[in-house]
Amino acid sequence: MDGKIQDYITFFLTGRLDGGSLMPMDPVYRPAAFGPYSDLTSLRYDFPLVLNRADAGRALQSLSHLVDDAVADLADDPERDRIARHGYAIEMDLRRELDVSGSGDFHELWHAASDRLSKEREDAIKDSADLLWNLFNTEGIILDAERSVPFRAVRHLWSAVQADKAKDFRRKTERLLLKLRGILNAEVANSATGRAPEALRAGVGAGFTNAFDFTGMSKILMDSKPISALSDGRRQRIRDLIEVLEGQKFFSLGNEEAATYEFAFECSSEALKAYKERHAEAVSLTRALKMAELEAAGEYRERMHDRIFEGFGERGLGFEDLAELPDYLVCAEADELDAQESSGIVEMLSAGIPVKIIVRTDDALQPSPVAEGHANLGGRSKSLVDLAIGLADVFVLQAGASQLFKERDGLVRGLSYTGPSLFSVYSGSGKESKGIPAYLASAAATESRVFPSLTYDPSAGHDWSSRMSVGNNPSPEDDWPDHRLRCQNSSLQAETVSAPFTPADLMATDARYFNRFAIVPDGADDEGLVPLNDLKDFELEGLPEEVPYIMLVGEDNRLRKAVVDLRTLTEVRRCLAMWHSLQELGGIHNSHAERLLAKERSERALDVTVSEAPLTVAVTVGETATAEPEEVEDAIAEPVGDDPFIETARCTSCDECIQINGKMFAYDENKQAYIADPDAGTFRQLVEAAEGCQVSIIHTGKPRNPNEPGIEDLIKRAEDFQ
Amino acid sequence: MMDSGHSISPSECLLRMYEEHHEIEDYQKGVPRWCTGCGDNAILAAIQRLCRDEGLLPEKTVFVSGIGCSSRLPHYMNTYGFHGIHGRALPVAEGVKLARPELSVFVNTGDGDCCSIGAAHWIHAVRYNMNMTMMLHDNQIYGLTKMQASPTSPIGLKSNTTPRGSYLEALNPLTVTLGISNVSFVAQVVDWIPEVLYQVISAAYHHKGFSFVRIIQRCPEWLPKLMEPWLHDPQRVLMLHHEDGVEISPAVAKVYTRMEEHDPSDMNRAREIASSIDPIPTGILYRNEEVPCYEDVRLDGRLRTASLVKQGLEAEFDKFTVWPDASGQA
Incomplete structure (x- = not known):
C-alpha cells in the first residue's frame, strides 16, 4: 500500500498525524460552503430583524422584506428606481452599522444611515428615506443576529400576543362592568331613593332647579314605580363580581396606578411559584367572568348555576378556562x-x-x-x-x-x-x-x-x-442541502464542485474538533480519498481502501480537502439517522407509507393480470348489476281502511275543526291538527269539519255509529272527503 | 385539549347542560281573536314552532307590529312585543335592534299597514338591511276595519271603499322590494302550505340581514272566495326549490308538482318570477349574504360608557358655546 494512503488510513482510524502526508487543521480553513459568505454585510438576507410594535401578525419584520414591500408599493411612482436604489443603499449601510452595534432604535438608525449617505452622495437620499419610512409603517427595535436574538424575538412576539389578549380581556371586562353597574344603577333609579325629589333635582342640573316641581314629579314617579327589585342575594352577587373584576391583577384595565402581575421569568421554579400563588385568584377571576356573563345577559338562574359555581375550579382549571388569562x-x-x-x-x-x-x-x-x-x-x-x-x-x-x-x-x-x-x-x-x-x-x-x-x-x-x-428546513427531502460551488481548477478551467453541508463541515468550524480533521496538501491526487457524502453507509468491516474527506476553503480562497476521522464519521452517521427519523415523522420518505405503497402496487399489478383472464367473472358481475331494483317503498304512507284521518302536515292551524269538537280534533306538537279520538264526537261533526276545512285535508272515513240520525244524508255529503 | 381551537372547558359544558329549553306552549299566550279559518293562525303556528326549534329565549325575542288583523300577533306570543301605530312597525323594530342588537326581532305587518301608510318605512327598512325578519301578512283587504280595498287588492275588487270595483292594478310587494337598493332576502309563501311556510320563515330568520317574507293569506270573512282557485288547484302554485333555497319534501312534492329550480342568488330571474301572479311562486326568490347590516355599519363597537356619552354631549355643547376671546373677555 502506498505510504500516503497508509497515513490517510492511520489518521482516519486513530486521529494521529503520522507520516507526513497530511497537515494539521488550521483555523484559517472554513467549510467550502462558507466561501461565498465571507462578508455578510454585503448580502441581502432576513437579518437584521425589526421588532415592530404592532399586533402579533406584524410584530416580527425583516429589514430586507420591508424595503422590498415598500418598493413594490411604489410600482406606479416614476421615481421608483431612484428610491429603490437609495433604499438598498441605506439598508446596506444599516446592516454594516448593526454588524458593529448589534441593535438600536429602527427609526433613529434608519435616518442616521440616510444622513450619512446623503453627506457622501446626494441630498435626495433623505427624501427617499422619508418616503420609504412612511411606507414601512413600523416602529420599534432593529437588531442583527446576536446571542440575545432568540429571547428578544420570542419575548417580543409573546408580548404582542399578550397585548392582543389584554385588549380582548379589557373589552370584555369593561362591557361586563358596565352591564353589572347598570343593573345596580337601574335598581337605584327605580327605588324610592332614586325617585325622591332631591334625586330628581340633582338629575336635571343647576340651571333648572326652579323650573320644575320636583315634589310633584316625585309623587307621580313614585306612583308608577316598578314593584320588582333585586333580591338581596343577586345584589350581593353582582357587587362581589364587580369587586373581583375591578380588583384583578392579571391585566391592566387602563388604570396605570393599579399594579399588575409579571408573567415573564428566567427560570421555571420562579414561574411555577408565581403560578401557584396566583391560582386561587385565577380561579376566582375565571369564575367571575363566567358568572358576570350570565348576569349581564339576565340568564343567571340561582337554582341551577349556584351549584355549578360553588365548586368551580376545585379540581384545577383547564387550558380552555385559563385561555383568557x-x-x-x-x-x-x-x-x-x-x-x-x-x-x-x-x-x-x-x-x-x-x-x-x-x-x-x-x-x-x-x-x-x-x-x-x-x-x-x-x-x-x-x-x-x-x-x-x-x-x-x-x-x-x-x-x-x-x-x-x-x-x-x-x-x-x-x-x-x-x-x-x-x-x-x-x-x-x-x-x-x-x-x-x-x-x-x-x-x-x-x-x-x-x-x-x-x-x-x-x-x-x-x-x-x-x-x-419539517418542511421549513433547506432541501427537506435530501440528506443534506447540496451547495454547488463554481470554481477554477488547476488548469484554470471553470468547474462546479458539489459540497453538501454535513455535520462534519459544521464541526470543522469549531476549534474543539480541529483534531478530527487533517488537511491534504496541495498537489496530492484523489487516490484513497472519497467525499464523506459517499460513505453514508460505511461500516468498518476490514482495512478501508478509501477515507472520507470534506472540502474546506482557506483565506486565499483555494479549495482544500480535509480527511475526516472515523469518530466524526460515526457521529455524522448518527446525526443523519436522527434526521431520517425526523423526516419520517414529518411525512418525508416515511418507511411505513413506502412499504404500504409498494405492497399496494404489487397487489394492483396482480389484479390487472387476473382481470385479463376469466371472462366468466365479468359476466357474473354484470348479471348482478342489471338485477331489477327493488321497488322503492312509498315514503308518504296514508292510513287505509274506514277510520277518519287528517293530512296533518298540510294543516294550517286555522282552528276550524277544533272549534267544532276540541276532543275529537287536537293539535300536535307543531300545532297541526290530527284526529285525537274518532269516538269523541259524531259523524256529523266529522263531516262538518271536513266541509269547513279550507285546505280539505280532513277525511271522514265510514260512520262508526250506523244509527246516527240523518246518517244517509251524511254519508252522501262525506263522499267528497274519503 | 387535542383540538384546542374547538374544545370547550368542562365548566362551559356544564353550563350548556343547564340551558333552558321551551316547548311550543311556552310561546303561546291567550286565545287568538282571529276568525276561524284565518291564515294568521297558520303564520302564528309556524312562528311558535320556529321559536321552539331555534330555542329562542322568550325574554330575548321581540315581535313588533303596526295596526291590522296581522298586527295582533304580538299579543299571542309569550315574548316581548310592541303593538305599534299604523304603518310604523318598522321604525320601532329598527330602534329595538339598534339599542339591543342581541335580541331576535320579528315584524308582523299587513298589506294595508306596510304597503299603504307604512310604505316609506318599508322601502328604507329594506335599504337599511338590519338583521330582522319581516312578515307581510297579505290578505289583500283591510279586514280589521271591515273590508276596504288595500294596495294589493286585485283590480275590480268591490269593497266598502270601492263599491264599483277598484280602479288600480294591485301593487306587487315582491317586485317593489326587489327593486330597492341593499335588498338581501325576498321570499314568498302561501299560508295553506304549512311546511313550506315554516321552511321559508326559518330561512328568513337565519339570514343575516333584513328578510322580507310576503305571505299570501286567506281572509275567510271578507274575501272567502278570492284564493279558492289557488287553494284547490295545486298546479297554480309554483314551488321554487334549490339547494341554497328551500328543499321540497316528498309529501309536499306529491301534491304540488309544479316546480322550478331557482338559484336565490340570481336577481334577474328572481325579478321575472316575482312578477308572476298566476301561478303563485312560493319559496326564496332572492338572497344575498354580502349586503352589510346597518347596525354593523353604524355601531363602532365602542362601549356606551358614561364618560363616552358625556364626551359626545360636551362636543355637541361646545358647538354652541361662546368662547372668551384672546383677551379673556367674552
Whole structure:
C-alpha cells in the first residue's frame, strides 16, 4: 500500500498525524460552503430583524422584506428606481452599522444611515428615506443576529400576543362592568331613593332647579314605580363580581396606578411559584367572568348555576378556562440547564400550566460531559424537545436563529396555542465558533441537520401528518442541502464542485474538533480519498481502501480537502439517522407509507393480470348489476281502511275543526291538527269539519255509529272527503 | 385539549347542560281573536314552532307590529312585543335592534299597514338591511276595519271603499322590494302550505340581514272566495326549490308538482318570477349574504360608557358655546 494512503488510513482510524502526508487543521480553513459568505454585510438576507410594535401578525419584520414591500408599493411612482436604489443603499449601510452595534432604535438608525449617505452622495437620499419610512409603517427595535436574538424575538412576539389578549380581556371586562353597574344603577333609579325629589333635582342640573316641581314629579314617579327589585342575594352577587373584576391583577384595565402581575421569568421554579400563588385568584377571576356573563345577559338562574359555581375550579382549571388569562413565559439557557431546572421545565409542560418556554442553545456542538471528546450534536435542548413532543399536547418549535423570520407564523401560533409550548432556538453565538457570524453559524447548524427546524402543533389535528412539519428546513427531502460551488481548477478551467453541508463541515468550524480533521496538501491526487457524502453507509468491516474527506476553503480562497476521522464519521452517521427519523415523522420518505405503497402496487399489478383472464367473472358481475331494483317503498304512507284521518302536515292551524269538537280534533306538537279520538264526537261533526276545512285535508272515513240520525244524508255529503 | 381551537372547558359544558329549553306552549299566550279559518293562525303556528326549534329565549325575542288583523300577533306570543301605530312597525323594530342588537326581532305587518301608510318605512327598512325578519301578512283587504280595498287588492275588487270595483292594478310587494337598493332576502309563501311556510320563515330568520317574507293569506270573512282557485288547484302554485333555497319534501312534492329550480342568488330571474301572479311562486326568490347590516355599519363597537356619552354631549355643547376671546373677555 502506498505510504500516503497508509497515513490517510492511520489518521482516519486513530486521529494521529503520522507520516507526513497530511497537515494539521488550521483555523484559517472554513467549510467550502462558507466561501461565498465571507462578508455578510454585503448580502441581502432576513437579518437584521425589526421588532415592530404592532399586533402579533406584524410584530416580527425583516429589514430586507420591508424595503422590498415598500418598493413594490411604489410600482406606479416614476421615481421608483431612484428610491429603490437609495433604499438598498441605506439598508446596506444599516446592516454594516448593526454588524458593529448589534441593535438600536429602527427609526433613529434608519435616518442616521440616510444622513450619512446623503453627506457622501446626494441630498435626495433623505427624501427617499422619508418616503420609504412612511411606507414601512413600523416602529420599534432593529437588531442583527446576536446571542440575545432568540429571547428578544420570542419575548417580543409573546408580548404582542399578550397585548392582543389584554385588549380582548379589557373589552370584555369593561362591557361586563358596565352591564353589572347598570343593573345596580337601574335598581337605584327605580327605588324610592332614586325617585325622591332631591334625586330628581340633582338629575336635571343647576340651571333648572326652579323650573320644575320636583315634589310633584316625585309623587307621580313614585306612583308608577316598578314593584320588582333585586333580591338581596343577586345584589350581593353582582357587587362581589364587580369587586373581583375591578380588583384583578392579571391585566391592566387602563388604570396605570393599579399594579399588575409579571408573567415573564428566567427560570421555571420562579414561574411555577408565581403560578401557584396566583391560582386561587385565577380561579376566582375565571369564575367571575363566567358568572358576570350570565348576569349581564339576565340568564343567571340561582337554582341551577349556584351549584355549578360553588365548586368551580376545585379540581384545577383547564387550558380552555385559563385561555383568557396571560400565559407564563420562561426564558432558559440550554447550556446552563441543570437536572433540577430541566425537570422543572418538564413538570410545567406536563402539569397543565399555560406556560411558554423558550430554551436558547448557544453551543450546538457541546462535547459530551460523559464520554471524553464525544460530540453531543444538537445540544442539551434536543432531549427536552423529544420529551416535550412525547407529551403529545405540547406545542414544540425548534429552529436556528437564522430561521426566526421564516418561522414567525409558527412562533405566533405556538404563543397563541391554548396549552403549553416549547421553543428551542439556537443562537449561533457559542464561544467556540468565534469569528463566524451568529447568523452563519445558526444557518449552518440548520443545514447540517445538527439543529433542524421542526414544528409539532397539537392543535393542527390528531395524527403525525397534521401535527409534525419539517418542511421549513433547506432541501427537506435530501440528506443534506447540496451547495454547488463554481470554481477554477488547476488548469484554470471553470468547474462546479458539489459540497453538501454535513455535520462534519459544521464541526470543522469549531476549534474543539480541529483534531478530527487533517488537511491534504496541495498537489496530492484523489487516490484513497472519497467525499464523506459517499460513505453514508460505511461500516468498518476490514482495512478501508478509501477515507472520507470534506472540502474546506482557506483565506486565499483555494479549495482544500480535509480527511475526516472515523469518530466524526460515526457521529455524522448518527446525526443523519436522527434526521431520517425526523423526516419520517414529518411525512418525508416515511418507511411505513413506502412499504404500504409498494405492497399496494404489487397487489394492483396482480389484479390487472387476473382481470385479463376469466371472462366468466365479468359476466357474473354484470348479471348482478342489471338485477331489477327493488321497488322503492312509498315514503308518504296514508292510513287505509274506514277510520277518519287528517293530512296533518298540510294543516294550517286555522282552528276550524277544533272549534267544532276540541276532543275529537287536537293539535300536535307543531300545532297541526290530527284526529285525537274518532269516538269523541259524531259523524256529523266529522263531516262538518271536513266541509269547513279550507285546505280539505280532513277525511271522514265510514260512520262508526250506523244509527246516527240523518246518517244517509251524511254519508252522501262525506263522499267528497274519503 | 387535542383540538384546542374547538374544545370547550368542562365548566362551559356544564353550563350548556343547564340551558333552558321551551316547548311550543311556552310561546303561546291567550286565545287568538282571529276568525276561524284565518291564515294568521297558520303564520302564528309556524312562528311558535320556529321559536321552539331555534330555542329562542322568550325574554330575548321581540315581535313588533303596526295596526291590522296581522298586527295582533304580538299579543299571542309569550315574548316581548310592541303593538305599534299604523304603518310604523318598522321604525320601532329598527330602534329595538339598534339599542339591543342581541335580541331576535320579528315584524308582523299587513298589506294595508306596510304597503299603504307604512310604505316609506318599508322601502328604507329594506335599504337599511338590519338583521330582522319581516312578515307581510297579505290578505289583500283591510279586514280589521271591515273590508276596504288595500294596495294589493286585485283590480275590480268591490269593497266598502270601492263599491264599483277598484280602479288600480294591485301593487306587487315582491317586485317593489326587489327593486330597492341593499335588498338581501325576498321570499314568498302561501299560508295553506304549512311546511313550506315554516321552511321559508326559518330561512328568513337565519339570514343575516333584513328578510322580507310576503305571505299570501286567506281572509275567510271578507274575501272567502278570492284564493279558492289557488287553494284547490295545486298546479297554480309554483314551488321554487334549490339547494341554497328551500328543499321540497316528498309529501309536499306529491301534491304540488309544479316546480322550478331557482338559484336565490340570481336577481334577474328572481325579478321575472316575482312578477308572476298566476301561478303563485312560493319559496326564496332572492338572497344575498354580502349586503352589510346597518347596525354593523353604524355601531363602532365602542362601549356606551358614561364618560363616552358625556364626551359626545360636551362636543355637541361646545358647538354652541361662546368662547372668551384672546383677551379673556367674552
